[in-house]
Amino acid sequence: MDLVFGILPAGLPYWLRVALASGACAVILITLMALGPIAYVYVETKIAGFMQDRIGPKRVGPHGLLQTIADAVKLMFKEAIYPAGADKLLFILAPCLVVVGAFLSFVVLPFSSRLQAVDLNVGLFYVVAVSSISTVGLIMAGWASNNKYALFGAMRSAAQIVSYEIPAVMVLLTVVMMAGSLSLQDIVWAQTGGLSRWFLFRYFPLMPVAFVIFFTAGLAECNRAPFDIPEAESELVAGFHTEYSGFFFAMFFLAEYTEMFVISVVASVLFLGGWMAPLPVLQQLGPVGLGPIWLLAKAWSLVFVMMWLRWTLPRLRVDQLMYVAWKVLLPISMVLVVAVGGLTLWPRTASGFPWDRWAGWILTPLLFAYLAYMIVAARRWSARRTREMAA
Amino acid sequence: MDAPAIHAKLADRFREKIVAFQAETLQPWAVIAPDAIAEVATFAKSDPALAFDNLLCLSAVDYPKEDPPRMEVVYHLFSYEHRHKFVLKVHLPREGAHVPTVEGTWAVANWHEREAYDLFGMVFDGHSDMRRILLPDDWIGHPLRKDWVDPDFYNGMHVKPTQQMAERAMAGEKIGVGPFDITPPNRHVDE
């Protein structure tokens, strides 16, 4: 926002400049936020298709690119059905709250050193707080639908989100202790210096575990598989959004994919270096900073992993879900908080373990080599199978 | 054990309750008096030489043209232990038939007997849940009987819109034109 503020001529009164700057930021952000899910839905359906050995959308537009737009248009034209006995005000308010909860977090996401709406010095705290507004919206949706199934879904969802907030936030604490600040921009700056300085590779093996816990808890926050009990299709038809049709349903969908993106961005900012490039030399392409591109690349690859998991793993039952949150993730995250806190306080390890310098740039290439090997092996296997089938 | 030996064992224990025995068919059967079927069933299951622990099938058949007209309930028994089979039959009158249930011996008989009652009309005494299973709860009549005639209406809907209706429509009757009486029955009154 400071950027836009600086562009405006100094002659205008202060309040007008602030208003215009924040207005412009809001418009830009909302546009980007709204366009995001369109792409994500298309990517998800295509990925689902390829993983299930089918093609996915391919008729609407070239390679099915216009499929989501067609879906969005269809949903907008659908009749908005209000179930009998539903509390009308809450019924309409619920999807709005869910969407607002997802969108508000965009305000503090740092897309580059200057591309950030507001650099709150409690940025991380703010993100956690506003994403809980969605929970209120979900419960409202379940209650206002006057439908036992929806109520079930809403209750399960509330229990799940609340339970998984705790390990997630504890893990965030480890990052905050290492960076020394809650501001997202400061956290990114604390990871300058290339791959080995990213928080993911510090204090090996503590921080990778922290990343996995955060990612898992983040999946649960978004109600994505394997934690999608609240919208378990085969059990509760559609869970808390059973009774919603048309545009309200679209809003729930929008919120879910936006939330996915937000969690991925926060995870990239916290653990994967935010808008920092893996090697300092790749940061600038001439005068143009590549910050946003790096952040989006990291966030989108995490979104891809979330989609990958959804189509691979079955669903956890609600009590097993709770078990994982309270008896597995929470103790580990508590241990992590204590351990990382102690390590940052002790002067000898305040800047990391001695092997951290090598953990980053050795482990990462190994990881990539393993991924590359898996991809090559999978392609070879499928080529062999195709040859067998043709034989 | 083969069929005559099984029959001998049953006759030995129940004497005159085993009314008949037919051995010259593909699958020999014994006819039991209706009031004794429950005890015969218990004996067949618990006796170690017989050990009929599995009720393969419980069917009802309607023989209106026999002399005297009767309905039969046929029990196909099998023993997993001894691998032998046997068939028990019970002859019932076509109207107002009552048979003791064998649900206590073979739990699967619960649903089989409900189906027999639903489609044929014989009541199984002592059954824990004697109500219709396949047909709607408010259906009248027992369709698989040989003298079944389809009703014209069910809850205001035409049951068989066929040749009869075509003829009646040709004769000028208004068929398939509203208003229809489709008030559903009140199911909560008598469950």
Next chain:
Amino acid sequence: MSNPAYGWRVDDIDTDEMILNMGPQHPSTHGVLRIELRTDGEVVRAARPHIGYLHRCFEKHAESVDYPGVIPYTDRMDYVASMGNSLGYALAVEQLMGIEVGPYVQTIRVIMAELQRIASHCIAVGTYGMDIGAFTPFLHLLRDREKILDLFEWTCGARLLYNYNWVGGVSHDVPDGFVKACRQFLREFDATTYPEMIDLLIKNKIFIKRTAGIGVCSPELAVSYDLTGPNLRGSGPPRDLRRDEPYLGYENYEFEVIVGEGQFGPRGSCFDRNWVRALEMRESAKILHQAVDRLEKMEHTDVHEKVPKRVKPAKGEVYARSEAPRGQLGYYIVADGTGINPYRVKVKSPCFTAMSIFHVLAKGMYIADIIALIGSLDVVLGEIDR
């Protein structure tokens, strides 16, 4: 109406209990089934299934068409595994009339029955995974089921409801090249379908956690409720009609009878029943290998050779059983010796008895487990309601 069998009284529901209705329209009840659940939060206190939504009066129809005309009706009972239904009926009428089909027809029937078993278990295991939440294995298994359906379509022209097993023979001879295509399918099955399914679904930790330990059925309970097929074998007893009372020459084929082993929980759980189905696919593939080899070397006789011009059995009755993919399918046929229509055809379908055990196993489960239980019993409502 008070009903101690289900623990159900309308007037004594506590204020914190809820009556929840699943179905008849529901994504996971495998057909039109309605289950009334009385739950205390998520825990089910009593369950009461209502069937009859798909009742099509098969037994009444059978009395008004002639014996061969009943066969298309039998196909439509368990529409997922039609070959098994018509096979059972054909065997019953052949027993009644004393017809013995030749080895060529027997081998063809075995091939079709085993292919149908694999296809049916593809659906069973696939939809079970989908109910648990794993969407992808369902599509992979369906892709492989398409190959089997292509074979069926090539042979008799139909993909789902075949009218194939006739009284005394089969409707169409296998076409030229069928053996080669069948071997091709078996190659792909052994190389990719089966290992992928085991890897992706059966060995998945989350799947095991969801299914092992729920719906445990002891062998005595299973026998008392006349559970048969994979439902019974999942609880332990190795009872398989193809082994115990072989028909169609099954005694000449080498295969194992898969039994639930209770590796991840008590024996007889939902996982064990599903495990039996998954491994049975491999055994069916084994039988198919042998049958196809045999078919190749056999001399081709006319498949309509023993089909009588007029099916008019003498007065008599028979109860014949066969091992359908869902369990023991039994046909009780009464012939009165006059006329060409059966006097009475009563079908004992395996899913009917499997459904009757539902209210016993459902007590104390979570709602999510109810779905897992129905899927593990592998019910097809067409067969229950007929």
